[in-house]
Amino acid sequence: MNLHRKPIPVGEAIQRVMNVPSSTKIEKIPLEQADERILAQEVAATHAIPPFDKSPYDGFAIKAEDTAHATKEDPMTFRVTEEIGAGHRASKPLQSGEAVRIMTGAEIPEGATCVAMFEICHTHEQDGQSYMTIKREMQPDQNIIKKASETKEGTPLVSSGTAVNPGVKALLATFGYSEVEVYKKPVVGVFATGTELLDIDQPLEPGKIRNSNAYMVLSQVNRSGAEAKYFGKLADDFDTCYKAITEALQKVDVLITTGGVSVGDYDLMPLIYEKLGAEVLFNKIGMRPGSVTTVAHANGQLLFGLSGNPSACYVGFELYTYPYLQKMLDRKNPYHPVIDAALGTDFGKPNPFTRFIRGYISYEEGKVVVYPAGMDKSAVVTSLAKTNVLIVLKGGTRGYQKGEGVQAILLEDETGSEEFLLEG
Amino acid sequence: MNLHRKPIPVGEAIQRVMNVPSSTKIEKIPLEQADERILAQEVAATHAIPPFDKSPYDGFAIKAEDTAHATKEDPMTFRVTEEIGAGHRASKPLQSGEAVRIMTGAEIPEGATCVAMFEICHTHEQDGQSYMTIKREMQPDQNIIKKASETKEGTPLVSSGTAVNPGVKALLATFGYSEVEVYKKPVVGVFATGTELLDIDQPLEPGKIRNSNAYMVLSQVNRSGAEAKYFGKLADDFDTCYKAITEALQKVDVLITTGGVSVGDYDLMPLIYEKLGAEVLFNKIGMRPGSVTTVAHANGQLLFGLSGNPSACYVGFELYTYPYLQKMLDRKNPYHPVIDAALGTDFGKPNPFTRFIRGYISYEEGKVVVYPAGMDKSAVVTSLAKTNVLIVLKGGTRGYQKGEGVQAILLEDETGSEEFLLEG
Numbered sequence: 020m021n022l023h024r025k026p027i028p029v030g031e032a033i034q035r036v037m038n039v040p041s042s043t044k045i046e047k048i049p050l051e052q053a054d055e056r057i058l059a060q061e062v063a064a065t066h067a068i069p070p071f072d073k074s075p076y077d078g079f080a081i082k083a084e085d086t087a088h089a090t091k092e093d094p095m096t097f098r099v100t101e102e103i104g105a106g107h108r109a110s111k112p113l114q115s116g117e118a119v120r121i122m123t124g125a126e127i128p129e130g131a132t133c134v135a136m137f138e139i140c141h142t143h144e145q146d147g148q149s150y151m152t153i154k155r156e157m158q159p160d161q162n163i164i165k166k167a168s169e170t171k172e173g174t175p176l177v178s179s180g181t182a183v184n185p186g187v188k189a190l191l192a193t194f195g196y197s198e199v200e201v202y203k204k205p206v207v208g209v210f211a212t213g214t215e216l217l218d219i220d221q222p223l224e225p226g227k228i229r230n231s232n233a234y235m236v237l238s239q240v241n242r243s244g245a246e247a248k249y250f251g252k253l254a255d256d257f258d259t260c261y262k263a264i265t266e267a268l269q270k271v272d273v274l275i276t277t278g279g280v281s282v283g284d285y286d287l288m289p290l291i292y293e294k295l296g297a298e299v300l301f302n303k304i305g306m307r308p309g310s311v312t313t314v315a316h317a318n319g320q321l322l323f324g325l326s327g328n329p330s331a332c333y334v335g336f337e338l339y340t341y342p343y344l345q346k347m348l349d350r351k352n353p354y355h356p357v358i359d360a361a362l363g364t365d366f367g368k369p370n371p372f373t374r375f376i377r378g379y380i381s382y383e384e385g386k387v388v389v390y391p392a393g394m395d396k397s398a399v400v401t402s403l404a405k406t407n408v409l410i411v412l413k414g415g416t417r418g419y420q421k422g423e424g425v426q427a428i429l430l431e432d433e434t435g436s437e438e439f440l441l442e443g
Numbered sequence: 444m445n446l447h448r449k450p451i452p453v454g455e456a457i458q459r460v461m462n463v464p465s466s467t468k469i470e471k472i473p474l475e476q477a478d479e480r481i482l483a484q485e486v487a488a489t490h491a492i493p494p495f496d497k498s499p500y501d502g503f504a505i506k507a508e509d510t511a512h513a514t515k516e517d518p519m520t521f522r523v524t525e526e527i528g529a530g531h532r533a534s535k536p537l538q539s540g541e542a543v544r545i546m547t548g549a550e551i552p553e554g555a556t557c558v559a560m561f562e563i564c565h566t567h568e569q570d571g572q573s574y575m576t577i578k579r580e581m582q583p584d585q586n587i588i589k590k591a592s593e594t595k596e597g598t599p600l601v602s603s604g605t606a607v608n609p610g611v612k613a614l615l616a617t618f619g620y621s622e623v624e625v626y627k628k629p630v631v632g633v634f635a636t637g638t639e640l641l642d643i644d645q646p647l648e649p650g651k652i653r654n655s656n657a658y659m660v661l662s663q664v665n666r667s668g669a670e671a672k673y674f675g676k677l678a679d680d681f682d683t684c685y686k687a688i689t690e691a692l693q694k695v696d697v698l699i700t701t702g703g704v705s706v707g708d709y710d711l712m713p714l715i716y717e718k719l720g721a722e723v724l725f726n727k728i729g730m731r732p733g734s735v736t737t738v739a740h741a742n743g744q745l746l747f748g749l750s751g752n753p754s755a756c757y758v759g760f761e762l763y764t765y766p767y768l769q770k771m772l773d774r775k776n777p778y779h780p781v782i783d784a785a786l787g788t789d790f791g792k793p794n795p796f797t798r799f800i801r802g803y804i805s806y807e808e809g810k811v812v813v814y815p816a817g818m819d820k821s822a823v824v825t826s827l828a829k830t831n832v833l834i835v836l837k838g839g840t841r842g843y844q845k846g847e848g849v850q851a852i853l854l855e856d857e858t859g860s861e862e863f864l865l866e867g
Contacts, residue, residue: 068801070652103651105681106638106678107638108649122709123705125639177828182610184830185662185757186829189656189658189659191643191720195645195713213529214529214531215528215529215549218621220619226530233616239609255529281501283546329613358806359809360806377610382784384783385811386460386810386811387811407857407858424809431857432855433831433855434831
């Protein structure tokens with residue numbers, strides 16, 4: 020086996036993955052089920068907002084010109100003809116000298132040109148008739164929210180490829196999208212490989228560890244908006260692995276394996292890619308951890324060979340699998356955003372290759388500071404719980420000091436980024 | 444009805460809500476289903492990590508003292524006795540002069556004190572026996588990951604009240620938590636009130652609008668980690684509303700209504716709270732939008748009376764309902780984090796009361812900048828799609844200029860905050 024793979028830069032590895040064509044499938048689902056799904060249609064205003072002139076307050080709808088010259092000393096009195104709540108309409112056009120008692124959100128009666136708020140009106144009854152008195156002048160259009168003042172009919176509001184959050188959901192409801200077209204979730208199969216792996220419900224045995232990577236990756240897949248399908252763990256036996264992987268490929272859009280991608284005697288994935296006739300996009304990247312992360316392409320499907328090392332596996336998923344899944348969902352911004360931040364602590368180790376440290380973000384007096392989430396050993400699973408960024412330490416650097424500028428990749432931001440602007 | 448409610452400050456309103464006792468329920472679920480759930484148990488290391496001395500590389504396990512004086516000119520040769528992959532163990536203790544071919548992750552054989560990487564070893568065969576030659580000295584413990592060097596048995600790793608993310612999931616798997624105790628999701632009922640409301644699949648009618656608030660709030664409830672239960676919309680009729688609400692209260696932990704909390708003739712919620720014998724915690728807050736947001740407490744249940752106005756409804760949920768739901772999940776950090784940021788645009792309007800503007804966050808050269816997501820009219824639903832922060836403009840200010848410091852509430856951060864550090 021070739022022990023001397025040539026590493027390629029992270030940016031190039033990502034491009035090779037993203038250049039692989041993907042296809043999308045669309046399904047129509049009830050709005051109730053659309054939370055966090057990705058729209059496969061543009062959403063436009065099917066009507067104006069508001070759809071009619073409406074009142075922003077509780078008050079009286081009147082003709083503004085009727086109040087000309089109304090003062091404290093010489094108030095103007097109106098005959099209250101009817102009362103309309105939101106959802107009701109005046110029964111007839113309003114005439115000069117008349118007032119309609121109107122509630123917030125109700126449609127302005129025909130003929131009315133302003134709304135006088137309750138607070139400036141005085142009411143009284145006489146002979147079973149209600150009257151309203153006002154002591155000041157009102158202007159035309161005062162306290163009227165004009166039809167279409169927020170949105171005109173036909174205005175495009177949300178583009179295809181957008182995730183449905185509570186605000187988008189409100190828009191969809193407003194415009195009557197009781198069903199909505201969304202992209203089908205890509206189905207992502209997950210295998211863990213390694214004879215050393217125990218099931219999570221098995222007691223620990225000498226020389227063995229429990230399978231944690233698969234469970235971690237299943238969560239990462241779900242967090243990415245795809246559908247995870249767990250196929251179990253595989254011992255390091257070629258025939259078993261080959262058979263299981265070829266069968267699984269029939270059932271999924273994308274397949275992830277953890278482990279077996281290095282150059283050890285039991286690292287079977289390279290042999291499996293070979294027998295599958297898969298094109299290996301890369302099998303060595305200039306990064307730590309995860310330098311042996313491998314991506315192969317067979318019959319239109321991508322196989323992500325993530326490292327068996329937990330942190331390398333985590334980083335490999337977020338850098339390479341995540342954006343491809345977003346591409347499969349036709350998202351305009353498939354990448355995690357890369358931002359500038361200050362490093363919150365010293366990091367003495369030199370970085371011969373670009374290093375990705377699991378970390379967390381902190382906002383300090385308007386500035387963004389990032390801290391490593393724990394020890395930086397690539398095998399450390401305990402540092403991952405707090406992680407919401409990957410801190411990027413450039414390759415070819417001797418170490419970093421607290422306060423130095425670094426880049427950080429935001430893992431939980433939902434808006435995404437159109438490009439992946441990683442330096443160096 | 445009392446038109447002159449006395450407003451209380453936002454911070455006091457939040458405290459009144461958070462002072463209401465809550466009870467939690469615990470359920471045990473399979474690890475596979477634990478994504479995003481809140482742990483109801485502490486997670487501790489059930490064994491050391493690593494659980495045994497292990498090799499970080501592929502190489503040869505030997506006794507370091509055997510390499511004393513090994514040089515280019517005078518290399519040391521070892522007899523290779525066996526080969527062990529990860530998950531396997533050496534069959535017998537290693538003796539002086541012997542080497543075990545060992546793979547990454549495998550347990551160091553008894554008697555071995557270091558691992559020489561493949562890259563520095565030369566191998567040859569003679570008479571069917573494998574040999575390995577090394578030209579340099581090795582140190583004891585070199586290339587050995589010592590048992591417990593990452594985590595000692597019994598170390599507390601994740602506390603109760605923590606959300607399960609991919610890293611936490613990996614920890615749970617590692618330590619054999621095939622089932623995990625999580626807090627039951629609080630069940631949150633949602634009603635939309637208002638005669639003006641149409642169902643989302645109904646055509647628009649004069650004077651009416653479609654019910655969008657309920658769908659938005661259902662999404663907000665889901666995003667908060669609770670379980671949303673939609674009870675439909677209610678016309679402004681007291682008996683119907685009262686009956687529906689009392690029945691719903693039997694089926695939920697918390698009830699949200701939208702609309703009907705103002706002081707208009709058709710605002711029925713105050714009367715319903717009265718008939719329920721509920722204690723109204725507040726019904727007027729010094730904030731825009733959402734000043735009429737009302738919270739009432741009846742028989743140990745909270746009733747959140749959110750405004751019928753979409754943006755006020757949105758803000759009211761995030762400020763008052765969200766933290767209470769987190770409290771019901773026993774989260775250590777129940778509040779949305781409040782951070783300092785620079786305002787990305789002028790905001791000319793004076794702010795007699797604290798104003799909460801739906802906005803989004805932008806990271807610009809290490810600094811945090813927040814922008815309003817759209818027009819700031821409290822009824823504007825179209826501005827909510829991009830929203831991931833609420834920008835806080837202090838009450839008693841005349842307006843803000845681009846670049847001025849403001850506070851912002853992060854809506855999609857999952858770590859939360861122990862306190863709600865809102866100024867002014």
